[in-house]
Amino acid sequence: MINKPFDQIDKDEIVNLISNEVREGRLLDYKKILPGNSDSEKTEFLADVSSFANAAGGYILYGVQERRDEDGKPTGIPESADGLEAVNVDSEILRLESSIRTGLDPRVPGVRTKPIEGLSKGPVLVMWIPKSWASPHMVTFKNHSRFYSRSSNGKYSLDVTEIRSAFALSESLAEKIRRFRDDRIAKIVANETPMPIEQSPKLVLHVLPITSLNVGSQLNVSEIYEKRHHMLPIGENNWTSHRINFDGVVTFCHSSTPPVCYAYVQAFNSGAVEAVDTYLLNERNGKKLIPSPQFEKDIISALDNYLKLQETLGLNPPIFVMISSLDVKDYTLFVPHSTTRPIDRNVLLLPDVVVEEYGQNPASVLRPAFDAVWQASGFLRSGNYDKTGKWVWK
DSSP: OOOOOOOGOHHHHHHHHHTHHHTBBBEEEEEEEEOOOSHHHHHHHHHHHHHHHHHTTHHHETEEEEEOOTTSSSEEEEEEEOOOOOOOOOHHHHEEEEEEHHEEEOOOOTOOOEEEEEEESEEEEEEEEEOOOTTEEEEOGOOOOEEEEEETTTTEOOOOHHHHHHHHHHHHHHHHHHHHHHHHHHHTTTTTOOOBBOOOOOEEEEEGGGGGGTTTTOHHHHHHHTGGGGOOTTTTTSSSSSEETTTTEEEEEEOSSSSSSSEEEEEEETTTTTEESSSTTBBBBTTTTETTHHHHHHHHHHHHHHHHHHHTTTHHHHHHEEEEESSSSTEEETTOOOOOOOOOOSSEEEEEEEEEEOOOHHHHHHHHHHHHHHTTTOOOSTTBBBBTOOOOOO
């Protein structure tokens, strides 16, 4: 099996699959050539992609020849990786990804494809399909209307009972995400935090990779500790202290009266991140203000850092991002030359947003959440985005 993060897969990894005779199975599929443009080949390709997305995710490697048995049937054992001969890699990647976008319902997020150069006849094309949070996905090309999944023997078509189970599992995933947020918010409200924190209104950011919800999903704490430079508290350029704890690693900033802190970041062993800040929502001159656009700027920067942490830890998207504001009743959004309405509730649970792949612009991803803050203050949307949807400092 491929044990490296997608960005680190190289020629040596492909060669190792051949030399170690790593058999294809639930997480791995070998193809000698790319799918063609016939309807049957497109349908077969989409069935392959959806089967991975509906199961545990996995890789398709194009340009790898399987060994044949005495009857000429493929054995699933790779024989050689000569690569793809005479192909325009960029145009083929665009063709395949376009087919995925239009031939599956719902769309499979987070598919990544890249060529591995240096083989004898051309590149091997590696396609990574993550386990999907939006499954089950149906092949809709030419009204095919079938669902697929994978076992150790490859893909298979789901029967009615399995389709029902797949939809039930998808619903339970959404419940797990809600439960994670509710549980963590309850602990913060009850002062059950990794560090004693100041008793004032709080900004809370949760960054939750889907893989962190898997039972038994655990990172080595030393891996998190080595990457702690990505764990800057919200609005900070540095952290003053850090420690290893039962849940993983925590970094924090304290005022002149430690051990009480005003901001912390907890990276859990599962890969989830919780950041809590009390400074940004402090009352200033007796006024309860949310300082826009500093509020948005600090969250954008923090999310960028935490996504880098999770990427370097090898955690695959999608990643759910949840922003909460606690004890903010009667706060107003500070917008120069505008009249804003006070927020009418203590707890603002902003809409979840999803990072489908690394490299997305955090400001673009966060816009629905920021729009909700402005709507709570009487505006239609955030005023910090221009007409093209780009976040700008105003």
